[in-house]
Amino acid sequence: MAVGEVMRMEIPAGGDLTVTTPELHVLAVDDSIVDRKVIERLLRISSCKVTTVESGTRALQYLGLDGGKGASNLKEVNLIVTDYSMPGLTGYDLLKKIKESSAFREVPVVIMSSENILPRIEECLKEGAEEFLLKPVKLADVKRIKQLIMRNEAEECKTLSHSNKRKLQEDCDTSSSSSSHDDSSVNDTPSSKRMKSESENLSSLF
Amino acid sequence: MNTTVVAQLQRQFQDYIVSLYQQGFLDSQFSELRKLQDEGSPDFVSEVVSLFFDDCSKLINTMSRSLEQPDNVDFKQLDSGVHQLKGSSSSVGARRVKNVCISFKECCDVQNREGCLRCLQQVDYEYKMLKTKLQDLFNLEQQILQAGGTIPQVDIN
Numbered sequence: 001m002a003v004g005e006v007m008r009m010e011i012p013a014g015g016d017l018t019v020t021t022p023e024l025h026v027l028a029v030d031d032s033i034v035d036r037k038v039i040e041r042l043l044r045i046s047s048c049k050v051t052t053v054e055s056g057t058r059a060l061q062y063l064g065l066d067g068g069k070g071a072s073n074l075k076e077v078n079l080i081v082t083d084y085s086m087p088g089l090t091g092y093d094l095l096k097k098i099k100e101s102s103a104f105r106e107v108p109v110v111i112m113s114s115e116n117i118l119p120r121i122e123e124c125l126k127e128g129a130e131e132f133l134l135k136p137v138k139l140a141d142v143k144r145i146k147q148l149i150m151r152n153e154a155e156e157c158k159t160l161s162h163s164n165k166r167k168l169q170e171d172c173d174t175s176s177s178s179s180s181h182d183d184s185s186v187n188d189t190p191s192s193k194r195m196k197s198e199s200e201n202l203s204s205l206f
Numbered sequence: 207m208n209t210t211v212v213a214q215l216q217r218q219f220q221d222y223i224v225s226l227y228q229q230g231f232l233d234s235q236f237s238e239l240r241k242l243q244d245e246g247s248p249d250f251v252s253e254v255v256s257l258f259f260d261d262c263s264k265l266i267n268t269m270s271r272s273l274e275q276p277d278n279v280d281f282k283q284l285d286s287g288v289h290q291l292k293g294s295s296s297s298v299g300a301r302r303v304k305n306v307c308i309s310f311k312e313c314c315d316v317q318n319r320e321g322c323l324r325c326l327q328q329v330d331y332e333y334k335m336l337k338t339k340l341q342d343l344f345n346l347e348q349q350i351l352q353a354g355g356t357i358p359q360v361d362i363n
Contacts, residue, residue, distance in 0.1 A: 034294040136235045136297045
């Protein structure tokens with residue numbers, strides 16, 4: 001779009017101009033087929049896109065963190081929910097590997113367990129788990145987690161737009177003092193482009 | 207739609223499901239699962255419990271084999287099986303099955319083979335009993351739907 005061009009929006013016939021927030025994509029990890037089915041349904045009913053895998057190893061493969069070919073095909077995941085007690089890689093092991101990765105360390109990880117063991121909970125939270133859910137998981141638990149994640153994302157949006165606003169303010173101040181020189185690209189960039197680059201920055205976080 | 211027939215079936219359904227809760231076959235997690243069922247996913251509960259019963263059958267077979275040789279019982283594998291069974295029964299609200307698993311685990315912990323055999327038998331009995339009960343419940347649901355009615359929401363809290 002050129003400077004000064006007005007952005008026209010096509011309003012669909014019927015007139016409903018609802019802005020829908022993009023769906024959260026959740027990776028759910030559990031070795032129990034019953035629990036996978038339940039968590040999948042809980043998440044779907046909460047309007048999340050869901051991918052389920054049966055082990056920590058498969059989770060790492062999916063994320064491209066297993067050092068294999070998948071590494072070049074990074075998936076976009078907004079939340080990882082994993083069982084603690086799994087054969088092979090435990091949920092804790094998986095949590096550690098995720099937090100060690102540069103690609104996925106910002107992705108919130110929620111641990112689920114049927115056992116209410118305080119040292120275990122503390123260990124997971126210390127390693128960076130967002131929350132620890134006691135099984136059996138209920139709809140209220142999933143709703144709460146989703147709200148938490150959405151709120152965190154909204155906070156990040158605000159922080160980003162505030163820091164952009166401040167920058168814009170600074171640039172305005174500097175350019176008004178000079179005569180004809182058009183300063184930074186920020187003044188020239190139509191707002192639509194700026195918003196797009198903000199969301200691009202956001203998605204690169206995940 | 208014969209409203210009397212529908213009302214009767216709904217009543218029957220209500221009484222039956224309440225009795226299952228009262229007799230301890232089911233707990234609140236089962237009603238949590240029912241909340242997740244809707245027109246878009248009308249068979250969710252029966253699908254989950256079906257997976258659960260398959261799981262039971264498989265785990266019981268494995269555990270039975272672990273217990274076969276009196277002087278060579280793999281209690282570690284047994285414990286793992288019980289843990290899995292306890293987990294999935296808890297996830298579907300199969301209260302009696304879950305409770306047997308708790309006793310089963312205690313027998314594993316002290317390496318009590320006789321106790322484990324008894325628990326295995328009990329868990330087999332309980333899951334099959336629940337399977338029959340739930341089949342009856344789902345049949346009632348089908349009858350209600352076929353008669354043009356809706357399945358009642360039952361609040362057990």
